[in-house]
Amino acid sequence: xxxxxxxxxxxxxxxxxxxxxxxxxxxxxxxxxxxxxxxxxxxxxxxxxxxxxxxxxxxxxxxxxxxxxxxxxxxxxxxxxxxxxxxxxxxxxxxxxxxxxxxxxxxxxxxxxxxxxxxxxxxxxxxxxxxxxxxxxxxxxxxxxxxxxxxxxxxxxxxxxxxxxxxxxxxxxxxxxxxxxxxxxxxxxxxxxxxxxxxxxxxxxxxxxxxxxxxxxxxxxxxxxxxxxxxxxxxxxxxxxxxxxxxxxxxxxxxxxxxxxxxxxxxxxxxxxxxxxxxxxxxx
Amino acid sequence: xxxxxxxxxxxxxxxxxxxxxxxxxxxxxxxxxxxxxxxxxxxxxxxxxxxxxxxxxxxxxxxxxxxxxxxxxxxxxxxxxxxxxxxxxxxxxxxxxxxxxxxxxxxxxxxxxxxxxxxxxxxxxxxxxxxxxxxxxxxxxxxxxxxxxxxxxxxxxxxxxxxxxxxxxxxxxxxxxxxxxxxxxxxxxxxxxxxxxxxxxxxxxxxxxxxxxxxxxxxxxxxxxxxxxxxxxxxxxxxxxxxxxxxxxxxxxxxxxxxxxxxxxxxxxxxxxxxxxxxxxxxxxxxxxxxxxxxxxxxxxxxxxxxxxxxxxxxxxxxxxxxxxxxxxxxxxxxxxxxxxxxxxxxxx
Ligand SMILES: Nc1ncnc2c1ncn2[C@@H]1O[C@H](COP(=O)(O)OP(=O)(O)OP(=O)(O)O)[C@@H](O)[C@H]1O
Ligand SMILES: [Mg+2]
Numbered sequence: 001x002x003x004x005x006x007x008x009x010x011x012x013x014x015x016x017x018x019x020x021x022x023x024x025x026x027x028x029x030x031x032x033x034x035x036x037x038x039x040x041x042x043x044x045x046x047x048x049x050x051x052x053x054x055x056x057x058x059x060x061x062x063x064x065x066x067x068x069x070x071x072x073x074x075x076x077x078x079x080x081x082x083x084x085x086x087x088x089x090x091x092x093x094x095x096x097x098x099x100x101x102x103x104x105x106x107x108x109x110x111x112x113x114x115x116x117x118x119x120x121x122x123x124x125x126x127x128x129x130x131x132x133x134x135x136x137x138x139x140x141x142x143x144x145x146x147x148x149x150x151x152x153x154x155x156x157x158x159x160x161x162x163x164x165x166x167x168x169x170x171x172x173x174x175x176x177x178x179x180x181x182x183x184x185x186x187x188x189x190x191x192x193x194x195x196x197x198x199x200x201x202x203x204x205x206x207x208x209x210x211x212x213x214x215x216x217x218x219x220x221x222x223x224x225x226x227x228x229x230x231x232x233x234x235x236x237x238x239x240x241x242x243x244x245x246x247x248x249x250x251x252x253x254x255x256x257x258x259x260x261x262x263x264x265x266x267x268x269x270x271x272x273x274x275x276x277x278x279x280x281x282x283x284x
Numbered sequence: 285x286x287x288x289x290x291x292x293x294x295x296x297x298x299x300x301x302x303x304x305x306x307x308x309x310x311x312x313x314x315x316x317x318x319x320x321x322x323x324x325x326x327x328x329x330x331x332x333x334x335x336x337x338x339x340x341x342x343x344x345x346x347x348x349x350x351x352x353x354x355x356x357x358x359x360x361x362x363x364x365x366x367x368x369x370x371x372x373x374x375x376x377x378x379x380x381x382x383x384x385x386x387x388x389x390x391x392x393x394x395x396x397x398x399x400x401x402x403x404x405x406x407x408x409x410x411x412x413x414x415x416x417x418x419x420x421x422x423x424x425x426x427x428x429x430x431x432x433x434x435x436x437x438x439x440x441x442x443x444x445x446x447x448x449x450x451x452x453x454x455x456x457x458x459x460x461x462x463x464x465x466x467x468x469x470x471x472x473x474x475x476x477x478x479x480x481x482x483x484x485x486x487x488x489x490x491x492x493x494x495x496x497x498x499x500x501x502x503x504x505x506x507x508x509x510x511x512x513x514x515x516x517x518x519x520x521x522x523x524x525x526x527x528x529x530x531x532x533x534x535x536x537x538x539x540x541x542x543x544x545x546x547x548x549x550x551x552x553x554x555x556x557x558x559x560x561x562x563x564x565x566x567x568x569x570x571x572x573x574x575x576x577x578x579x580x581x582x583x584x585x586x587x588x589x590x591x592x593x594x595x596x597x598x599x600x601x602x603x604x605x606x607x608x609x610x611x612x613x614x615x616x617x618x619x620x621x622x623x624x625x626x627x628x629x630x631x632x633x
Contacts, residue, residue, distance in 0.1 A: 077497065103499035115497075117490035119602070120483075127480070128487045132499045134480045138508075141479030142472055148479065155480075195499050 021247050024054030028091055030199050030231045031076070031107075036085035037255075038075060045071045046255045049085070053199065053248075058225055059233045060246035062266075064275060068255040069235045070112055073201050077109055078102050090198070104132060108197035110188040112204050112235070118177030122168065122187055125176050126159035129194025133158070162190045165227075166220060181208045186217070193224065200224070202234040206241050214238060218245050243267065251275065303615075308608040315607055316467055323459050337459070338527070339571045343564050344462035345524045348469045350547040350563035351556055352516035355473060357545070358554035358602075359482070360509040361489030362415070363423045366430030367517050367544045372536035373406050373433060374399035374518025376444055379453040379525040392456045396465070396522050403518020407511035415506040422510075430541050437533040449532040450525075457526035465523060469516050470556060476512065485509045489554075539581075546584050550591055552598025557605035562598075 020029060029052040036049040046068045053059050061069050074080045076087055078099045087094045089105055097105070108129075117125050134151040141148050163169040166186040171179065176187060185205055192200055205221070206214045218241050225232055236242050242249060243263040251259040251266060253275045259266055266272055303311070327337050353367045378399030385391040414425040437444045444450055476482045484505045487495040495502055525531050547566050551558030570580050591598065 079493075099496040100499055100501055103497060109497055111494070111497075115491045115494035117487050117494065119490060120486060124483055124486070128483050128495070128500070129498050131480050131484055136480070138476065138479070138481050141481060142475045144475060151480075191498065 020052065020054035021057050024056055027055050029053055030055045030090055031233075032088040033076075034086050034088075036072075036075060036082055036087065038071060038080055038083045044255055046075065046252075049252075049257060051250050051257075051260070053231050053233055055198070055231055056225060056229055057231050057248060058221065058246050059231070060242045060249040061233060061235045061252065062237070062239075062242055062249060063252035063258075067252040069252055070203055071255075072252070073109060073203055073235065076102075076201065077107060103195055103197075106196070106198035107201065108192035108195045108199075109201035110185070110192055110203055110205060112207070114181075114184050114188060116176040116184055116187060116191075118175070120176060121173050122163065122176050122179070123156070123159055123172040125187055125191050126162055126194050127155055129191035130155045130159060131195075133194070133196060159194065162193050165193075165224065166190060182210070182213045185209065186220075189224075193228070197230060199231045199233065202232065202236075204235055204237065206236055206238045214241055217241070221245055303608050303612055311608050311611065320460065320463055323463060327459055336572075339568055341457060341459060341462050341527050342571065343567045344466045345457075345520050345527060346544070346547065346563040346567040347466050347560050348520035348523070349517055349544045350551065350559040351469060351473055352513045352520065353544050354548050354551075354553065354556065354559045355476075355485075355509050355513040355516075357548050358552075358559075359477060359485050359489060360506060362506070362510070363420065364426040364510070364513075365423050365538070365541055365545070366410075366426030366428075366433075367513075368536040368538075368540035369426070369430035369433040370403045370407060370514040370517035371521035371524065371540075372437065372533070373514075373521065374403040375521030375525045375531050375536070376437060376450065377402040377518070378522025379450055379531055380443070382454045382456070382526070383452070387454060392454075392461070392526075395456075396519055399522035400515040400519040403521065404511045404515030407514025408507060410514075411507040411510040412503075415510060416503050426541075427538070430536070430538055434533050434536055437536075444533075445531070447533060449530050451530045453525045453529050453531065455526055455529045457523045462523055462527070465519060469519070470560070472512075472516070473556060481505065481508065543584075546588060548598075550587060550598060552600035552602060554602040555598065555600040555604060557603065558598055558600030561600065 031051075031053040033049055033051045037047045038045050049072065051059075061072060063069055071080070075082050078094070078097055078101075089102070089107065092105070094102060094105070117128060120128075134155050136145075136147050136151045160169045160172060163172060166183075166189070168183065168186060168190065171183070176184065179187060185208070189200075189202065189205065202221070206217055209217060221232060221234070222245055224230070234242075234246070243266075246263060249259075249261065249263060249266045250257060251269075251272050258271045258275060259269045261269070323340075326332055327340075332340070349367060349371060353364070356362050356364050378395045381398045382391065382395040385395065410425060410429050411422075414422040438447055440446065441448075477485070484495070484500045485508075487498065487500055488502050488505060492502055524535075543566075547562040548559050550566070551560070551562030566584075570577050576583065595601075
């Protein structure tokens with residue numbers, strides 16, 4: 001990993017930002033990505049990515065398989081350090097930070113291949129998300145001081161409240177690994193919300209869900225945005241979901257942005273249609 | 285900053301605890317006191333002879349060693365191979381401190397604390413380089429460390445007594461001392477694992493990448509778990525010195541580390557009661573059945589293979605024993621239907 005080089009904060013003009021919702025326009029965007037790129041050996045997985053996300057926007061990142069979508073999430077959360085470009089979170093350059101610091105600064109995520117704490121209970125999974133919301137010391141826990149009991153009680157209530165978004169509070173004592181697939185994806189979202197993010201990244205949240213689960217998820221994503229007043233960026237192959245709830249969409253193909261705009265603009269964009277249909281032809 | 289929906293009904297989780305916290309503590313304290321009394325009676329009334337008393341005390345020391353190693357292996361999910369090394373650090377530091385100080389209860393406790401701190405610091409020194417990297421570096425590093433500690437002890441005869449041994453250590457470790465430290469160790473580990481720190485340690489075992497994405501400082505918690513494990517091994521080592529009255533470097537070899545590891549694996553990684561039971565059986569049996577002593581390693585191997593085949597998660601899996609939990613289960617069974625009615629009544633209010 002690269003050293004903690006402090007770069008001066010610079011204001012980069014954003015060539016073609018996502019559509020920031022009306023209600024967010026007078027505020028600075030929560031996330032600004034400019035000229036972002038990463039190479040894996042000879043392969044350029046992401047190239048010259050520019051985008052901005054409003055503070056309460058639901059943004060979509062779509063594209064054919066292998067387009068580099070997950071890689072963008074990994075770059076934002078510093079699983080990979082970018083080869084080029086900058087990522088500004090809330091006006092602050094994130095160069096040199098690591099995954100943990102990024103989470104503490106307000107970005108939470110879910111994973112395309114679910115990464116739950118499988119042998120722990122649903123409640124413990126959410127409590128781990130709430131880890132940094134509690135502040136008692138190890139000695140306080142061992143001596144079981146009132147500060148320990150208070151923090152644990154508040155965290156448990158909060159965890160159950162968060163679980164109730166998806167009506168999962170009754171599953172609190174169930175092992176996470178024994179949940180059905182859809183519930184595991186929902187639990188990942190709840191756990192991410194526990195870290196009190198201002199930007200939530202969802203990597204294919206509807207994968208493996210049936211149509212009724214998906215439409216429920218759509219409502220809940222909007223509900224989360226409305227209650228928590230946070231920005232959400234999601235990767236999804238389910239076009240109904242993307243076109244239904246995203247306000248701005250960015251289309252990637254071979255690591256490059258091929259289109260940006262509102263759902264209507266994206267649906268009418270010939271390049272996007274070609275990328276998807278072209279892919280389909282190959283598959284056939 | 286954020287608001288949450290108010291439709292929460294945090295009922296289910298709370299309902300499981302029908303015995304209130306102060307009562308739970310009281311039940312446990314009474315149980316511990318009864319155990320201690322029985323132990324004292326058995327020994328003072330001569331129901332078990334000196335040999336068996338010594339074996340009982342050794343069992344206590346090995347329980348501390350096994351439950352402390354369980355922090356690193358069972359909870360953190362790492363594979364340290366040098367637990368006897370930390371035991372040695374605690375044993376020698378504690379014994380030297382005891383020998384340097386006058387006799388007395390306060391000095392005994394100071395010696396044990398110094399032993400724990402010394403082993404804990406060595407744990408931090410070993411842990412930081414080994415645990416920053418992902419993978420099996422810890423196994424290799426601790427393996428080397430265990431051997432190095434032994435060689436250092438052999439080569440510092442002026443301080444440690446070298447191969448002929450460190451003799452005339454005050455024999456502080458009677459039944460009560462060891463019993464209290466076993467309880468204390470189990471209590472510390474239990475309360476640690478039931479806190480945000482313990483959950484952070486478990487999250488690393490479960491999925492390190494997800495733990496980091498939850499903002500958990502994985503390196504910090506790895507080193508913390510590892511050094512707590514080392515510190516408690518140091519205390520056990522100190523008690524061991526106070527039990528034997530003498531220390532020899534040959535008691536802290538690689539096979540002794542493996543011995544403790546076998547206890548943890550057999551008992552079930554991540555189960556404290558499993559470690560306690562396995563440590564008891566695997567310490568008491570070879571000591572009582574002396575003719576088995578030379579076959580010990582053969583028996584261990586066979587036992588391990590059998591457990592791996594029939595119950596790979598260890599005899600107790602990750603089961604955690606709770607006396608009050610058992611009582612609660614019994615109460616629920618007895619009250620059966622009447623309790624459900626009460627619950628509905630509350631919900632209607
Ligand atoms: N760590 C890595 N090392 C080398 N190549 C990688 C690495 N991570 C991703 N890639 C490559 O980068 C490209 C983009 O991968 P990515 O996972 O971001 O795609 P995606 O858009 O998320 O696809 P999908 O829809 O299938 O999830 C792929 O060709 C992949 O093989
Ligand atoms: Mg992907």
